[in-house]
Amino acid sequence: MKIHEYQGKEIFKSYDIPIQDGYVIEKIDDALETIKKVQEEFNTEAVVVKAQIHAGGRGKGGGVKYSPTTEEALANTKNMLGMNLVTHQTGAEGQEVLKVYITEALDIKKEYYCAITLDRAQIKDVFMVSTEGGVEIERVAEETPEKIIKVWIDPLVGIKSFQARKLAFGLGLKGNAFKIATKVFMKMYECYIGTDATIVEINPLVLTED
Template identity: 50%
Template sequence: MKIHEYQAKQILAKYGVPVPRGSVAYSAKEATKIAEDLGTEVCVVKAQIHAGGRGKGGGVKVSKGMDAIRESAETILGMQLVTHQTGTNGQKVKQLLVEEGVEIQKELYCSVLVDRGRQCVVLLASTEGGMDIEEVAEKTPEKIL
């Protein structure tokens, strides 16, 4: 099953897990409207594709002010986003998640994935949140549960 980040956050919120306020945009105009409605000076504009590595590929931008939010949305929407998970052709960005900027105190990583070889579901967790879970696995595997 492939779901976008915004869909995963909707599920988490449904069960009481706090997530940043935000919404999906299909145009730069919608992105700025969402930012205005959020009433925050800083927003994170995120490409919604079925692949990791979006930040390193230029698909996630922290933007301050309406002009910067609009510019980020214009830059990301329609781009062919290439990451280590998309292959060389990348994936075309058709939608964005526009979220309020929040101060990060601690990042954790949690993933549920299907191990087809073992025919089971695997829960992967780490105290090293954010990007580069593959690098964490390679360099400090003891930080992965």
């Protein structure tokens, strides 16, 4: 079963994984009220408007719009709801955008990639991270595979703290960012097992300026 970004983030919240938070709308009549709600609750003028479809590559297709003002956020929401979004994963036919996710805007310093899935050849779970976040991981695997760090986890034992630290170290994180990332990786694996997921992925996992 595929789920939307906003649904995945609700699951992450239940596992205490920090997220870029917001609200979903299906009708343009709810847009202005929701934009103002996000601005007030998360103390931000700027918001991000995101199309909710079951495909990656939304940003390149025009399905993710940074909106520094209320007016731009409203215009982007109007343009996005009902649009046919074409990405490298939808095929030429695209997908109709029936829901839009309006989130807080973050001051991003660096983007990373992280995911957990089953490595059938090893009969173990594999936790992958990369400094090349925000792009298609398939392209990273083809062009710069050395930038993907992998740790294999025995599902009968589960992830160990030293493995989570190895992943954070591989991303070059230090100080408080290192500690937070280690905790996030532990929680991600807990989520992966607890939901019986085939894959748990965060792309991008962001390091903020603060």
